[in-house]
Amino acid sequence: xxxxAIACGALIVLFGLLTTRHAPTDAQFGTEITCLVxxxxxxxVGVALRRMDRLARRFDEAEPPDA
Numbered sequence: 001x002x003x004x005a006i007a008c009g010a011l012i013v014l015f016g017l018l019t020t021r022h023a024p025t026d027a028q029f030g031t032e033i034t035c036l037v038x039x040x041x042x043x044x045v046g047v048a049l050r051r052m053d054r055l056a057r058r059f060d061e062a063e064p065p066d067a
Contacts, residue, residue: 016039
């Protein structure tokens with residue numbers, strides 16, 4: 001899930017970067033900036049999901065404390 005979020009975020013950022021050159025109006029420029037920011041947020045969420053998954057697996061592998 002985290003890898004998919006990172007990949008989607010990277011594609012959204014790439015789309016925003018590729019279309020920024022062709023922004024004749026302020027409204028289109030605002031949309032492209034929104035794509036860039038949204039993609040970066042999605043990448044951040046994907047990285048956080050991957051780290052939480054790794055941490056959860058590490059806790060699952062740990063031995064339970066003696067009662």
